[in-house]
Amino acid sequence: MRFAYNTLVYGDEPAGDSIARLARFGYDGVEFVGEPGKFDVAEVRDLLAAHDIAASSICAIFTPARDLVSRDAAVRREAVDYIKWCVNLAAEIGAEAISTQVAACMKIRPEDERSIELDRAVEGLKEAGEAAGEMGIRLALEPWNRYETYLINRIEQSLEVVERVDLGSVGCMADLFHMAIEEVDIAAALRLPGDKLYHVHFADSDRAAPGHGHTDFRPSVEALLDMDYAGYVSFELLPASGDPFLMIGQAREFFDEYTEQAITYTKGIVAEVEQAR
C-alpha cells in the first residue's frame, strides 16, 4: 500500500518543507493543492527528485467560480478548464490522480432539478476526463458529507455518475471522514466501485490522524487489500471547523505530529491485517 499526505493542511508552508517532512516520515507520495500560483513546478520537480518521493495526486479545489453543475454556462466552462489545468499540472509533476467534485465546496442549495445537475456533471466530467485520459491522468470523483455538498454524498452516487461518464480515466474516490457520516458500512462502500476506485483519503472520525478518533480502520484496509487497490492512500486531515479552510495552516499538530502518526498507525493496521491472513 502506497501512502501520501495532503499538503492542504500545511497552508502556505514552502513546498520544500512539506516535501522534506513527508520524505522524512517515509511517505511514498505528496498530494498537492491544485491552485494556480501555489508553487513553482520546476522547483517542485527538483525537490521531489532530491527527496526521492513522488507526487501522488492533485487535490482540486472547487469554488463557486468552478462549479460543473452551475446554471451558468460560463461557470461550468471555468470548472472544466480548471480540471484540465489540474490535469496538466499532474502530468508536469508526475501525479497519478486528481480528487474531483462536481459542485462548489460548502454549496448546499441546488440551482436546478437533481437530474439536470447530474446531466451537467456527466457532460463536464466527460470533457475533462477525455483530456485526462490523453495525459494518462485519472479523475477520482469524491463524495463529500451532507454539510459540504448536497449532490454526491455517497460512493453509490459517485459510481452512478462515473458509470454514466464511462471513461477509463474517470473513477470513484473514497474519503473515510465523509464516509463515517454518510455510509452505514464503510468497508462495503469501499468495495462497491471495485476496480473503478481510483483514489482514497484516510482520516479518523474527527478528521484528525488515524488513531485519534474511533474509526476502525481494519475493515477498510481488508477491503483495499482484497480489491488489490493499486492507488494511493492519502491522508487528508483537517482541523475541526465547519469551514475546513478556516483554520488551515494554524493547527500545528497537523504538521509533524499527525504526519508521523497517520502513516505509523496505518502501517501498523496493515501489518496486523496481513499477519492475520
Place this chain on the structure above:
Amino acid sequence: MVTFAASVWIWESPPTDEVLERLVPRLAGWGFDAIELPVESVGDWAPRHAKDLLSASKIGATVCAVMPDDRDLSTDDAAIVASTQDYLRTCIDIAAEVGSSVVAGPIYAPVGKTWLLAGSEREEVLGRIATGLRPVARYAADHGVRVGVEPLNRYETSVINTLEQAAELVDRVDTVGIGIAADTFHMNIEERGVSRALELAAERLVHVQVAGNDRGTPGGDDFDWQGLAAGLRAISYEGVIAIESFTALNQTIARAASVWRPLAKQQDDIAVNGLPFLRQLLS
C-alpha cells in the same frame, strides 16, 4: 432504567395538534414510552391538548428547544438574549405542563452559526452564555425541569462540539437546573471515544438522542453502539433515549438538518426498527 422516545421530526415539521393526534397513538402502539416534542414556534401545538393525548395513550413526552437565527445567548445583543431567555422559560413551562423533565437543545447559539473562536473570544462567549443560562436554569429547577445543553458537530456550531465542552459550560452555570444532552450523530463526528465522553459527562447527562451514523435507523450502521451501552452503564444513566431523525420530504427541516436523501425506505422504519435494537442494547 432507561425509557425510549421518538421525535416528531422523523415525520413532520413543525408539530401541530393535528400531527400529534396522529403520531401519539402510533408511537404508543409501537411500544414507545414517550414522544419528543420540538418547540419550533410557541403555539405550533397546544401543550394542554398534547397532555390529553399523552394521557389517553399512556405515554410521556420530552421537550426540545429549537435555535433559529433569532435565538442566541452567545450574542452581545441584550434584546436577543432576553427574548431567547423568554423563549427558554416558555419551553420550561411547556415541559412542566406535558410532564417532561428536560428541555434539551443547543440552547447557546443558533444552529449553523459558525465562526473562528480565537483564544480569548471563546472565554468571553462562554462567560456570556453562562450568564444568560443561569436564570433560565434556576427557573427550570423551580419547575422540576433540567435544561440539557446539546453539543452539535463542527458544521452546525463552533461553540460546543463535545460533551467535555458542554460539561465546562454546565459547571460554569453551576445550578441544578442544567445538564448535558448527548446526540450520537454529533458524537460520532466529534468525540474521540463514545464511552469515554459519556463517562466524562457523568451525572450531568440529562438526555440522550440517538440515530445511525448517517442519522438513519439506529442499528445495522457504523456507530459505536457498544460504546454507547458501556458508557451509559458506567454512569448509571436512567433517562430517556430518544430517536431523532429528519424527514427528507419536508423541505424546511431537511434543509435545516442537511438531509438530501431519504434516510430510510420509509420514515416509520427508523422508529419501528430502531426501538427493538435499542431495547436489546440498553435494557
